[in-house]
Amino acid sequence: MSNHSLCRTPCWNGVCVGPDKCACSDGFKGSLCNEDVNECGLVRRPCSQRCMNTHGSYRCYCEPGYTLGADGYTCYRGRACSSLRCQFGCQIERGGAMRCLCPPGLHLAADNKTCEDVDECEQSLHVCPPRRTCRNTFGGFVCVCQDGYVMGTLEGSVQCRDKNECLTGTHRCSRHAQCVNTDGSYTCQCRDSYHGDGRTCWLRRAPQSKTHMYYHYKLSRRTKPLKPYL
Incomplete structure (x- = not known):
């Protein structure tokens, strides 16, 4: 078993050296090596x-x-x-x-x-941890949660976790559809008796019998429009 597999949460700026134990690179600290060391504040x-x-x-x-x-x-x-x-x-x-x-x-x-x-976001595609997107700023950059994720506590640490759109009511499903949450997104499924893409659902019409269709056909033939007087 590799040391990497011994850490349930990856070390951000360091290497896994034991069960949930990270060895941080110079300039970083913390249990996950995700905290910056302020060298200017040292004694x-x-x-x-x-x-x-x-x-x-x-x-x-x-x-x-x-x-x-x-x-x-x-x-x-x-x-x-x-x-x-x-x-x-x-x-x-x-x-x-x-x-x-x-x-x-x-x-x-x-x-x-x-x-x-310097646009750090263009220089490297892996400058931010998973589930985060790089956003360039003047003189630096920030890592923000991707769409479908929100900042919160996950597995005992602050990370970007899935945003449950179905629970928060921020989905765009039809009122005749069921919202199904997925990792980073959601899907919409029309309920029984309805069909559509989930965002829009139409009521299914019951199939008409041949007798019913023939009755309406004969009725339409009997009904003639009135001729205007000249």
């Missing part, structure tokens, strides 16, 4: 000056008049990047070269000065 701050927490990581920034070094942590006085006219800031590369820097979730535009949004 030993990782940055020499300003720190910005990101999902699963962090980014260091410097005060005005300082420049971020190549290590990504240390700020050095002097060599201001005003000449580069960066939108946000700059950092010193290895070898002494300088380049503009963008906050997490953004990347340098073609002019190497301004920053553009």
Whole structure:
């Protein structure tokens, strides 16, 4: 039996190492490794000056008049990047070269000065856990429940669970149909004596006997429209 099968709920940002036990990747914590670690709030701050927490990581920034070094942590006085006219800031590369820097979730535009949004939803189809859809935001993304699911408690943890449209009354079945809930959706089935697609149901008409049909035929032949007077 693999370790993965020992975890009833998958580890979000880590690996299963035992019965319902996850080993989290750096930057994450929690029983399912689904909680971000705020490195900027730790007693030993990782940055020499300003720190910005990101999902699963962090980014260091410097005060005005300082420049971020190549290590990504240390700020050095002097060599201001005003000449580069960066939108946000700059950092010193290895070898002494300088380049503009963008906050997490953004990347340098073609002019190497301004920053553009990164669409994380287009970069990866598996950025969100099952039953969730990725929605891009400026500088990041959020995972929202897919249609047919709502956020709630499932198996002891907060997850996207099935939305029972039949129970909540949010279905679009005919009043002459029965709503049948399915995982993430529902179906409509017309009741007895009705037919249709479930969204619309018509009453079935009883088949007419040949005697009944012949009677109406003879009646129609006897009834003639009145001729108008000229």
